[in-house]
Amino acid sequence: MSAIFLKRPVLEGAIAFHRKTGESCYFPLHRHEAMTEILFIAEGEADYWIDGKHYKARAGDMVIFRPLVWHEERSRIEAPFSFYYAGFHSLQVQGLPANHLLEDDEQPVFSVSSNVERIKHLFQELCDEVNEGWSEALTSSGLLLELLLLEVHRSKHHAAGKTARLSAQTAITKARRYIEERYHEPLTIKQIADHVYLSPSHLSHLFQDAYGESPIQFAIHQRIHAARRYLTTTEFSVEQIARLVGYESVTAFQNLFKKATGLAPGTFRKEALRPSESQ
Structure with a gap:
């Protein structure tokens, strides 16, 4: 486990969503008591309302929902829309509250354009592993989730240049x-x-x-x-x-x-x- 993570995250679920042109992807206003959700937009655009603020996310963007934060999601129907999703709990990142990947004052929607392929690959592997339905003792999904969160953390906090890591x-x-x-x-x-x-x-x-x-x-x-x-x-x-x-x-x-x-x-x-x- 990376030294950044003081407590291992526990995976709740992971899935890849795909919508054709004209098909809407909509999740009404809701929140989760103890679960953090991360989304990676692979194709298309969507609108997100997070804690009362509007954000537009496009391909290459990450969206993060902290526990207890109200949010609503709606994709644009003018073009195909695809995104990867993972939900987890029990994470402890060094210097942050439990189940937080970001500081409270940081934007919940941000680009990971410098690390798109790595993040997309890990999301796909995580989704494939979950879909296989292996028992908890045999699955590598926990390790894949840690690798994914590490890449997201790096992309958010260290994307300004090669000396940033x-x-x-x-x-x-x-x-x-x-x-x-x-x-x-x-x-x-x-x-x-x-x-x-x-x-x-x-x-x-x-x-x-x-x-x-x-x-x-x-x-x-x-x-x-x-x-x-x-x-x-x-x-x-x-x-x-x-x-x-x-x-x-x-x-x-x-x-x-x-x-x-x-x-x-x-x-x-x-x-x-x-x-x-x-x-």
């Missing part, structure tokens, strides 16, 4: 280095998360677990460390140092510095440069 440890290490090199810039959590191909909430969770603070708190601490260095090794004014470490407002810098060190910047400099009593 990062382990959790690599991602937070890269995020830390990014902050260390750019602490003086007006960083946002989204900017940092985009750099390592994670959602802001997922990165924050991983970073907090690894370093005991959020990425933005870490950036502030880097600014304070740099300011202390400037104060004790240069003759720059407090105003100059504030700008060098990323603060347009001198007052904001002074307040944050005093909160972090217990001293105002000017007082800190005097205390640090005062000769010791032994000299």
Whole structure:
């Protein structure tokens, strides 16, 4: 099992749907108490209403329905329509609530165009395995489902480029280095998360677990460390140092510095440069 999955998913079912031109595929408003559903659009287009919002999905798109989320589905009849479906429960993805493949603020419809053939092949294998009707002890459907979910997870979170497939440890290490090199810039959590191909909430969770603070708190601490260095090794004014470490407002810098060190910047400099009593 991938390290991404802390708890194995249990397959509820998988099937391939095919509709000819003029035939509608419609599922009225409904929800599932504890089951997550994933759909892969192989051909045609369909309209989805998920949690009160409308989405249009076309060939190459994934659609994900979380538990307890109301949704409605209707295909377009102007052309053939085909999609693959799998439902499961008991999944636990690292950093996400139970049975979630996405953060709550992420879009439930997204393209997997860079990984279409792999995902389609796994869906077809999963559907074939389920249709064979093997006993639970003999089926490989559970493993196929895990492989499929792994590919969906990769496609969603790591599709921005060939360097995007990062382990959790690599991602937070890269995020830390990014902050260390750019602490003086007006960083946002989204900017940092985009750099390592994670959602802001997922990165924050991983970073907090690894370093005991959020990425933005870490950036502030880097600014304070740099300011202390400037104060004790240069003759720059407090105003100059504030700008060098990323603060347009001198007052904001002074307040944050005093909160972090217990001293105002000017007082800190005097205390640090005062000769010791032994000299």
